[in-house]
Amino acid sequence: MIVGIGVDVVDLARFTRAVGRTPRLVDRLFTPAERDLPVHSLAARFAAKEALMKALGDxxxxRWHDMEIVSDAEGNPEFVLSGVAARIAAGRGIGSLHLSMTHDAGVACAFVVAERGA
Structure with a gap:
């Protein structure tokens, strides 16, 4: 059963300017494993984290580091939750998170579906 959905869009040019003006922003928003990715991939991951927060509800x-995007065995993106994000997901009975990310034509977009159960 779907218990939450979230979507977010990020303007790539605006995100690139923000990172250029505030280099520490990358450290605040992303885990060490995410930080060395190209800026368009970081923008998609930022959109994914925003979409996840919408899907979680509360x-x-x-914290930004409570949500990490990794690749599964097939190369598909998936979340690894920790801290408060993991507690909220567990408290809502969320057993599966589905993530889709894209970047094209100057935007990055992410969509998250949260399902109850495993």
Whole structure:
């Protein structure tokens, strides 16, 4: 059963300018494993984290590092949750998160579906 959905869009030029003006932004938003990716991939991951927060519903106390995007065995993106984000997901009975990300034509977009159960 779907218990939450979230979508977010990021303007690539604006995101690139923000990272250029504030280099520490990358450290604040992304885990060490995510930081060395190209800026368009970082923008998609930022959109994914925003979309996840929408899908979770309650995000009080969630930190950016509580949400990491990794690749599964087939190369598909998936979340690894920790901290408050993991507790919220467990508390809502979320057993599966589905993530789709893209970047094209100057935008990055992500869509998240949260399902109850395993």
């Amino acid at each position: 995000t009080e106390g969630v």
